[in-house]
Amino acid sequence: MQPIAESELIINARGAIYHLDLRPEELAPTVITVGDPHRVKEVSKHFDRIEVQREHREFITHTGYIGAKRLSVVSTGIGPDNIDIVFNELDALVNIDFGTRLIRPELSSLQIVRMGTSGSLQAHIPVDSFVASTHALGLDNLLNYYRLEQNMEENALLQSFNTHTGLNTQVTNPYISGAAPSLLKHFVAEFHQGITVTCPGFYGPQGRVLRLGIRNPALIDRLTEFRYGNHFISNFEMETSAIYGLGRLLGHQCLSLSAIVANRVARTFSKDGNALVERMIEHSLGILSTLPG
Ligand code: R1P
Ligand code: URA
Numbered sequence: 001m002q003p004i005a006e007s008e009l010i011i012n013a014r015g016a017i018y019h020l021d022l023r024p025e026e027l028a029p030t031v032i033t034v035g036d037p038h039r040v041k042e043v044s045k046h047f048d049r050i051e052v053q054r055e056h057r058e059f060i061t062h063t064g065y066i067g068a069k070r071l072s073v074v075s076t077g078i079g080p081d082n083i084d085i086v087f088n089e090l091d092a093l094v095n096i097d098f099g100t101r102l103i104r105p106e107l108s109s110l111q112i113v114r115m116g117t118s119g120s121l122q123a124h125i126p127v128d129s130f131v132a133s134t135h136a137l138g139l140d141n142l143l144n145y146y147r148l149e150q151n152m153e154e155n156a157l158l159q160s161f162n163t164h165t166g167l168n169t170q171v172t173n174p175y176i177s178g179a180a181p182s183l184l185k186h187f188v189a190e191f192h193q194g195i196t197v198t199c200p201g202f203y204g205p206q207g208r209v210l211r212l213g214i215r216n217p218a219l220i221d222r223l224t225e226f227r228y229g230n231h232f233i234s235n236f237e238m239e240t241s242a243i244y245g246l247g248r249l250l251g252h253q254c255l256s257l258s259a260i261v262a263n264r265v266a267r268t269f270s271k272d273g274n275a276l277v278e279r280m281i282e283h284s285l286g287i288l289s290t291l292p293g
Helices: 039-046 078-097 152-166 219-225 240-250 271-287
Strands: 030-034 048-055 059-066 069-074 111-120 132-137 174-180 189-196 229-235 253-263
Touching: 030 039, 030 271, 039 059, 039 069, 039 271, 048 189, 078 240, 111 240, 111 271, 132 229, 132 240, 152 174, 152 219, 189 240, 189 253, 219 229, 229 253, 240 253, 253 271
Parallel strands: 030 069, 030 111, 111 253, 132 189, 189 229
Antiparallel strands: 048 059, 059 069, 111 229, 132 174, 132 253
16 A cells, blocks of 8 residues: 555644644544534533644634543534535544554544534424434535445435436436434434435525526425425535535444524524524533443
8 A cells, every 4th residue: 555645645744634733633533513613612612621622724623521422523614615625634534544644454433413504495394493314415516526326225216306306407416325323313302304405505506596596496396395205305504415425435423413594485594593503512412422432
């Protein structure tokens, strides 16, 4: 095996990975990702103690403990392109030896949980509720740059989705991946479950019209009414397909949790999104801190 070149695996003078500015020992085996850098302290204020605080660009990391459980919380910023950076760098921190620049013979699997905001696509999932994503369906294209293999059921679901929405002939090549069952099973009470659709934008790609016309005005209706067996689309956001797709390829256990701030069917928005996110963080940390890993 050849060492990975300096241009591909970029390590700074502190011995830390390029964008996250983290050294391997500064990352915990359980990682919470949040889009908003200001949300990092809203998570770490629940830690019993914080031992590492790093910041570079939009990537803020706090690592600490709740009881005996070591956790890191990392801000990703918005969108799948940022997830490409964060996930490749998180994986490098645990699975590449920075000294030799070689992939470790024994690979480690991180537990990674997104805590983000989202828009509901169903009338029965109101603002101020929570969603745990069983699957993520990507309209963003990131995983089309990797070799994500779809299984037979995934291919059948995608075919049905493409026939129903026509998005594959208009804008993208949709892909799908699932949550880690070992994490999802703990987020049933208090959480709606469904397929999350991940978009490469907040406005046009999520069917929002301000001043610009959009190519697919029926997008919301098509997504809301889509059914495949018992599966339906619960919500829209901007990271989960990249998290589930890269997590699957890299061998990490991933789950995406969303606080519903908008309902696109009822056309409503939460009156207090911060309090809602705070409730989701507190509740989810209570569950996570009891899990092994
Ligand atoms: C858009 O407002 C952002 O909010 C959602 C979307 O995925 C996107 O990142 O998540 P966060 O609240 O975690 O940023
Ligand atoms: N985040 C999104 O991406 N969409 C919404 O509607 C709300 C939050």
